[in-house]
Amino acid sequence: MENKSLWTTNISPKIEKSLDKDIDVDVLIIGGGLTGISTAFYLKDSDMNIALIEQDKVGYGVSSRTTGKLTYLQELIYHKLEKNFNFKISKLYLDSQKEAIKLVVDNIKKYNIDCDLIKNDSYTFTNDENEISKFKLEENFFKKAKIEYSTTKNLPIEHPCKYALKVSDTYVFHPLKYILELKKICLDKGIMIYENTRALKLSKEDDFYICSTESAKIKAKKVVISCHYPFFVIPGFIPLKTHIEKSYVTASKVNQIEKFNAITNTYPIKSIRYHEDKNRYFIYAGNSHKLCDKLDRKCEYNKLEKEVKEKLNKQVKYIWTNQDIMTNDNLPLIGCIKKDDSNLLIGTGYNTWGMTNATIAGKILSDIILKNKNRYINLFNPNRPVSIDKIKNLVLNSYFNGKAYALTKFKKNYKWYKEKVRFETRNGKNLGIYIDNEGTEHIVRNLCPHMKCSLIFNEKDKTWDCPCHGSRFDIDGNVIEGPSVYSIKIDDKK
Helix, strand or coil: CECCCHHHCCCCCCCCCCCCCCEEEEEEEECCCHHHHHHHHHHCCCCCCEEEECCCCCCCCHHHHCCCEECCCCCCHHHHHHHHCCHHHHHHHHHHHHHHHHHHHHHHHHCCCCCCCEEEEEEEEECCHHHHHHHHHHHHHHHHHCCCCEEECCCCCCCCCCEEEEEEEEEECCHHHHHHHHHHHHHHCCCEEECCCCEEEEEEECCEEEEEECCCEEEEEEEEECCCCCCCCCCCCHHHHEEEEEEEEEEEECCCCCCEEEEECCCCCCEEEEEECCCEEEEEEEEEEECCCCCCHHHHHHHHHHHHHHCCCCCCCEEEEEEEEEECCCCCEEEEEECCEEEEEEEECCCCCHHHHHHHHHHHHHHHHHCCCCCCCCCCCCCCCCCHHHHHHHHHHHHHHHHHHHHHHHCCCCHHHCCCEEEEEECCEEEEEEECCCCCEEEEECCCCCCCCCCEEECCCCEEECCCCCCEEECCCCEEECCCCCCCECCCCC
């Protein structure tokens, strides 16, 4: 079993050079996942000077750790949105997801992109009879929205199911192959792409933004923040508008595939799909939880592996995790971060449905920059009015973030660490120490530079993880995932 994403297997893209000199551009895109590369793609035919920077390799962040579904059947979201807002808003969100699917499929066909696209059926299902009434509410929405659907009490495979909704015009694909082809198209159109280039700071000077990286500065008229979680708190106050959910994903080799994907409507989510390239795989995700809960990450890995083996009779070939930003009102945050500034934009908070929402974000953000009309701009406006769910979840998320902060401050030496991990205070600094199999101590500062949460050690991935906002660091303290942009090495002053 390999602790890596299936999507990164047997993929060897050409790596672009890192930025090593100051540049001036019209548009700077920070983050090379599906949001960033889609934004660049939809700007490619403009006469603007465009640069995209990515802290690692384009496509290798969160976008390479999804399940790769292109579906608008997203658990039971539509009756929730209708209740929280109204039918018009819920229907508009549905339209945005269907349009995103069409955009991807059209791009694949137009540019002959080989990314293992397969049309299949989507199911949302439950094994709890008490949940069926919620499915009936979703059906009522579908009837009003004139969406063709069917119901069943069985999935195409042997799996517990008491009730399910089914739609047919959906797809699955290989997300990283798709992103890398968009990257090539952007490069051919003259868009500058710099990899292994981390944004450290963003400041405003007159009518321009200045982005500082490790080796250079970028002066830009417009900036798009598409790095999953912004590396700043102000403006935007994203920590107050969201929380992070962690999930675990497995891929097992199988002899044949089934042309369907499925997901449960309640937590912890169970997600199913198949994938076929040179081999055939059964992809199963589960054990989803708020980032601040279930801090023994190795235990959660092991539970899912055991479930796949014992209940689904499959051997796990690949296993990995993903982190999703969940918004307070179940709608993504796409558009201008500040009401009075159309030059600083963001795309984030996709509520686990990143493939469709990142795609539509790329179209919306590019349309805002190009001053084109787009019917979804107000729907996803980061400064949209307060709703009932927004207020309720603001309180809940503040509680959970506070809980995570407090837990890591007052309790560090959890029983599952045993002798491999310990925490100490030396010279007034709180340290985390991991002892590898050769007995070497790897010492880091036990403090996330983002918002000063203490860290936990992830024994499966061998990383130091922030349970508040998702920053991750390797055993020697190098930052590997934001929002933190600084390391936690003991000689780092940040």
